[in-house]
Amino acid sequence: MKRLNIFIILILVIFNGAAFSYSSDPKEFVLELVSDAINKLSDKSITNEEKSKYVEEIAKENVDINALGLYTLGELRKSSNKEDINKYQKTFEKYFLKSLTSRLTDYSYSKFEVTMSEQKSSNYTIVNSKIKPEDGNPEIKIDWRIYTKNPDKPLIRDLIVEGLSLARTQKEEFASILSSNNNDINSLISKLEEFLNN
Amino acid sequence: MYLKKVIPITFSALLFLGTISSANATDECFEGVSRSVFKFNMAFDDVILEPIAKGYNKLPSPIKKGTSNFTSNISTLLSIPNNILQGNFKELGNSFGSFAINSTVGIFGFLNPAEKLGLKPLKEDVGQTLGSYGIGQGCYYVLPILGPTTIRDSIGMFADTFVDPFAYVTIREKELLSISGNNIDYYSLKGTTAVDFRSDNLTNFESLEKNSIDLYSSMKSVYLQSRENKVGNSDSDQEDWDLDK
Numbered sequence: 001m002k003r004l005n006i007f008i009i010l011i012l013v014i015f016n017g018a019a020f021s022y023s024s025d026p027k028e029f030v031l032e033l034v035s036d037a038i039n040k041l042s043d044k045s046i047t048n049e050e051k052s053k054y055v056e057e058i059a060k061e062n063v064d065i066n067a068l069g070l071y072t073l074g075e076l077r078k079s080s081n082k083e084d085i086n087k088y089q090k091t092f093e094k095y096f097l098k099s100l101t102s103r104l105t106d107y108s109y110s111k112f113e114v115t116m117s118e119q120k121s122s123n124y125t126i127v128n129s130k131i132k133p134e135d136g137n138p139e140i141k142i143d144w145r146i147y148t149k150n151p152d153k154p155l156i157r158d159l160i161v162e163g164l165s166l167a168r169t170q171k172e173e174f175a176s177i178l179s180s181n182n183n184d185i186n187s188l189i190s191k192l193e194e195f196l197n198n
Numbered sequence: 199m200y201l202k203k204v205i206p207i208t209f210s211a212l213l214f215l216g217t218i219s220s221a222n223a224t225d226e227c228f229e230g231v232s233r234s235v236f237k238f239n240m241a242f243d244d245v246i247l248e249p250i251a252k253g254y255n256k257l258p259s260p261i262k263k264g265t266s267n268f269t270s271n272i273s274t275l276l277s278i279p280n281n282i283l284q285g286n287f288k289e290l291g292n293s294f295g296s297f298a299i300n301s302t303v304g305i306f307g308f309l310n311p312a313e314k315l316g317l318k319p320l321k322e323d324v325g326q327t328l329g330s331y332g333i334g335q336g337c338y339y340v341l342p343i344l345g346p347t348t349i350r351d352s353i354g355m356f357a358d359t360f361v362d363p364f365a366y367v368t369i370r371e372k373e374l375l376s377i378s379g380n381n382i383d384y385y386s387l388k389g390t391t392a393v394d395f396r397s398d399n400l401t402n403f404e405s406l407e408k409n410s411i412d413l414y415s416s417m418k419s420v421y422l423q424s425r426e427n428k429v430g431n432s433d434s435d436q437e438d439w440d441l442d443k
Contacts, residue, residue: 099409106405137398163427169419172224176415191411 022062026125026146027117029154033062034112034129041104052101059100064147064155065093071157072171076178076185084185095192107133123149124157224422227337227349235340236414242343243396248403251396262397264308269391271300271307273321276362280322283361284330289431293319320431324361325354329429338418346421 022032040046040054059065069092070077070085077085111132119125127144145158145167158167174188181187226232254262274297281290296312296319303311312318328350329335336349347355359365367374368384396403410416 102409103405106401106408133401137401163432164420164423168423169416172419173410173412173415176418177412195411 024152024154026127026144026148026154027114029062029146030127030129030144030156031112031114033058034131037104038112048105051105055101055104056097059097062156063096063100064157065096067147067155067157068096068167068170069093071167072174073185073188074171074175074178076183080185084189088185088189091189091192091196094196098196119148123147125154126160225337227339232338232340233414235342236417238342239340239345240413243403247392247396248400250393251400254393255397255400262394265390266394266398267300267304267310268307269387269394271297271304271310272364272387273391274300274319275364276358277319277322278363279361280324280327283324283327284322286322289320289322292317293322321428323354324357325351325425326429328354329425335422335425338422346417348422348425351425 022029022036037055037058041051046054066089069089072092073080073085073088080088113130115128115130117125117127125146125148127146129142129144131140131142133140141162143160144156145160147155147157158165160166177188177191178184257265274293277293278290278297281287281293296317299312299315299317300307300310303309325348333350335351338346338348340346341352344355359369363374364379364387365384366372367377368379369381371378371380406416406420407413
């Protein structure tokens with residue numbers, strides 16, 4: 001019985017791990033991850049709640065949320081104390097996941113294609129892709145900034161949609177909130193919490 | 199006579215731009231006023247533009263596509279003088295070739311055979327031309343109805359009406375190659391372009407609105423990034439991402 005339990009646990013761990021484990025090659029990584037996401041999000045037999053849970057899990061595993069949080073904080077990440085940064089990071093992760101889920105479920109895509117990739121440095125590769133919306137609107141060009149410091153585990157750090165960086169947009173939005181609140185990190189945290197509670 | 203008007207205006211504008219070129223585009227000219235104008239624009243969008251765009255989106259696809267091609271083809275005319283001013287002769291060939299093919303074979307621009315031949319001209323305006331000369335954007339503000347802009351782009355927008363052949367035959371009421379028009383033609387085209395753009399971005403706007411903590415700042419960032427890319431004729435973000443710096 002004990003053996004069977006261990007076996008079942010092992011199977012669950014392996015299976016669960018494999019569910020969100022993609023290629024370590026940045027180009028393949030993006031292709032596999034997005035194709036998987038499109039299939040899941042367009043599956044009508046899955047409830048919206050299940051889709052949201054899926055997006056959250058896939059993002060936690062494959063997006064460098066921690067680095068994204070620090071980047072969007074701008075220069076304040078250097079001058080804030082550790083306790084505030086930790087509090088901010090926790091709130092930012094919740095905010096990011098809620099906003100990502102909302103953004104992804106707003107759109108429906110039918111065709112995804114990875115066109116090319118370019119290694120910018122040992123830490124970054126930019127993967128270029130095109131996505132065709134289901135509503136017949138024009139094709140959208142999306143570049144993925146992939147962090148490859150650990151070559152076995154690529155992580156997404158930014159999406160550049162038609163030349164517009166989502167991370168930079170977020171950073172500039174936060175900068176504006178901070179500048180109108182005397183660069184107080186707690187004001188930004190409160191705004192994020194407000195968004196989470198809405 | 200026309201050049202007598204254009205040259206002093208251009209030089210005055212360039213002198214003024216020289217003084218603002220060092221200003222950072224993220225600086226606001228008058229944020230409080232801009233935020234109020236932004237609110238007004240959002241209300242205008244809710245009541246007028248968005249409903250029209252939603253209605254426009256329900257039109258049969260060939261009509262929508264044809265309208266989009268038509269407005270895009272006419273806006274290519276503005277790229278022609280700007281490509282000359284930027285000394286970008288490859289793009290000049292693209293713009294001129296695309297306009298000539300689409301206006302004739304493409305039945306007044308309703309079809310886009312030029313694209314099938316590989317001609318995809320980049321849209322250029324005077325704001326971009328000034329940017330290509332190294333003139334900075336100056337501070338940022340929001341205009342009623344017209345939306346986000348900077349000092350450089352506002353001057354560029356005004357100068358566009360002097361170099362754009364379509365504006366020349368419509369709002370300036372001159373004749374060019376026996377073609378002439380009037381104010382209504384000009385503003386109808388601009389209005390249709392706005393509706394076409396808005397209809398292509400219904401979901402994008404809605405998503406941005408829903409997920410922004412400060413929509414004004416998000417729109418500002420999107421506008422400034424888009425203008426930077428257009429000036430550099432690039433569609434990739436060049437932001438440095440070194441978190442250890």
